Amino acid sequence: MEVQSKLFIGGEFIVSSDNSSFSTINPATEEKICEVSLANEEDVNNCVLSSKKAQVEWFSLDASQRGKALLDIAKAIENAGDELANLDCLDGGRPILDCKEDVHAAVEMFNYFGGIVDKIKGNTIPVQNDKLCYTRREPYGVVAAITAWNYPLFNACAKIAPIIATGNSCILKPAEETPLTALKLAEIIQSIRTIPQGLVSVINGPGEITGEALTRHDGVSKISFTGSTETGRKILRASADTNLKGAVLELGGKSPFIIFDDANIEMALNGIVFSVFYNQGQTCTAGTRLLVQEGSLEKVLNGLDERIEKLTIGDPISEETVLGAIISKEQHQKIINYVDDAVESGISLYCGGKIPSNIKKGFFYEPTVFLNVPSESKICKEEIFGPVLVVQTFSDEEEVIKMANDSKYGLASSIWTKSSQRLTLMANRIETGIVWCNTVFAEHPGAPAGGYKQSGYGREYGDSAVDEYMQLKTVWVDLSDDFFSWP
Numbered sequence: 108m109e110v111q112s113k114l115f116i117g118g119e120f121i122v123s124s125d126n127s128s129f130s131t132i133n134p135a136t137e138e139k140i141c142e143v144s145l146a147n148e149e150d151v152n153n154c155v156l157s158s159k160k161a162q163v164e165w166f167s168l169d170a171s172q173r174g175k176a177l178l179d180i181a182k183a184i185e186n187a188g189d190e191l192a193n194l195d196c197l198d199g200g201r202p203i204l205d206c207k208e209d210v211h212a213a214v215e216m217f218n219y220f221g222g223i224v225d226k227i228k229g230n231t232i233p234v235q236n237d238k239l240c241y242t243r244r245e246p247y248g249v250v251a252a253i254t255a256w257n258y259p260l261f262n263a264c265a266k267i268a269p270i271i272a273t274g275n276s277c278i279l280k281p282a283e284e285t286p287l288t289a290l291k292l293a294e295i296i297q298s299i300r301t302i303p304q305g306l307v308s309v310i311n312g313p314g315e316i317t318g319e320a321l322t323r324h325d326g327v328s329k330i331s332f333t334g335s336t337e338t339g340r341k342i343l344r345a346s347a348d349t350n351l352k353g354a355v356l357e358l359g360g361k362s363p364f365i366i367f368d369d370a371n372i373e374m375a376l377n378g379i380v381f382s383v384f385y386n387q388g389q390t391c392t393a394g395t396r397l398l399v400q401e402g403s404l405e406k407v408l409n410g411l412d413e414r415i416e417k418l419t420i421g422d423p424i425s426e427e428t429v430l431g432a433i434i435s436k437e438q439h440q441k442i443i444n445y446v447d448d449a450v451e452s453g454i455s456l457y458c459g460g461k462i463p464s465n466i467k468k469g470f471f472y473e474p475t476v477f478l479n480v481p482s483e484s485k486i487c488k489e490e491i492f493g494p495v496l497v498v499q500t501f502s503d504e505e506e507v508i509k510m511a512n513d514s515k516y517g518l519a520s521s522i523w524t525k526s527s528q529r530l531t532l533m534a535n536r537i538e539t540g541i542v543w544c545n546t547v548f549a550e551h552p553g554a555p556a557g558g559y560k561q562s563g564y565g566r567e568y569g570d571s572a573v574d575e576y577m578q579l580k581t582v583w584v585d586l587s588d589d590f591f592s593w594p
């Protein structure tokens with residue numbers, strides 16, 4: 108497989124201006140895949156310049172031409188699907204079947220946003236009769252997208268598609284742990300004839316060098332970020348210190364997954380196992396806090412045992428694998444530390460809690476469950492980003508609402524009960540940006556997604572993406588041919 112490793116600026120692959128690079132590692136083998144060019148401040152400056160030029164050219168095309176280009180990108184991604192999935196698997200340690208599923212989600216993102224480009228409209232406002240007042244939606248210009256490593260292809264497409272659909276250009280800085288897929292993606296996008304050179308650029312490098320240079324750049328007019336709450340704060344500081352660029356922030360989570368006694372327990376069990384262990388628990392919206400109504404605890408634990416046993420951990424390239432590798436040595440160690448601390452502080456470890464004994468290389472970890480977890484404990488409060496579930500019990504709705512909302516985060520929640528009245532009341536009272544009722548991880552490019560509280564602000568996808576990535580201009584036209592003299 109051909110692997111691109113340079114910077115993608117101005118529509119071509121180039122090495123960084125000081126020739127610096129960093130290594131990217133396959134987390135399933137701990138082996139180096141290749142050296143990747145590292146973008147410094149000068150590279151970022153050059154990238155912003157070419158990105159601005161491309162944006163002007165792009166927005167001068169008819170909306171229908173731009174929409175058609177996005178549909179062409181969708182087709183091209185579909186055609187290159189196997190290669191993109193293999194890169195995600197290699198660089199991110201994700202099971203190959205999951206990576207292939209993400210290709211479909213990526214294609215859908217471009218299809219959806221390709222369809223909305225020529226349907227974005229302004230308004231005419233009924234003002235004084237001697238005037239015409241209307242609004243226009245206009246792009247910001249250059250939008251920076253900074254992404255996390257958990258879904259390299261999907262995260263990139265979920266940013267690029269709405270950003271360019273709304274007439275902006277996009278500079279993508281992928282996470283330094285997974286730099287490769289985005290480079291291939293950028294090349295695919297550039298292969299579409301109507302895409303101006305440099306409309307989508309990809310610059311790799313560490314957050315504190317490449318990310319900072321991008322977020323501090325006055326030529327960048329908006330930032331779309333997915334990552335930790337801590338980095339979200341740094342991005343807002345960088346914006347406040349420079350040109351006050353706006354930001355859409357999709358940050359951390361500690362999402363409650365609530366099972367009532369009257370739920371379809373078997374379905375709920377399928378849901379929680381998928382929610383917390385899919386992608387090795389490295390999902391912002393993972394249901395990491397399982398709140399079970401007292402009468403169902405035993406049944407839920409038995410069901411968890413059965414299902415966890417079937418989660419095959421191992422080589423991500425094998426189609427048998429359900430749980431792949433943790434992204435990096437640092438992240439692996441972070442999970443180990445959280446679990447060891449919890450055990451040392453006396454919290455009851457129900458299962459897992461160790462590296463699988465049969466795997467000698469790579470960063471793997473067993474699905475882990477803790478019982479009777481105190482609400483104030485670190486594992487109940489902090490985002491671990493690994494396959495670790497904490498279980499608590501509750502007696503009634505009032506108690507579970509309090510427990511569910513007792514978090515600085517508010518990204519997503521999942522509620523399981525057969526009572527539609529209870530579902531609706533709970534959905535009203537829970538403080539999360541997404542509420543899944545008798546389901547989990549439902550998503551669609553048309554459905555807004557984003558967090559409450561410290562899980563971020565702004566909404567991605569659907570009409571919300573148009574609001575986020577376009578600014579509104581109000582135009583006044585005098586129809587009277589008369590302007591009063593003053594004073």
Ligand code: ADP
Pocket residue numbers: 253254255256280281282283312313314315317318319322333334335336337338339341342
């Ligand atoms: P995670 O903990 O999921 O790795 P991070 O917030 O550290 O999340 O990283 C998410 C993305 O933010 C990565 O692309 C990373 O390089 C970038 N990043 C980290 N620090 C900064 C920063 N100071 N400015 C801009 N981007 C940053």
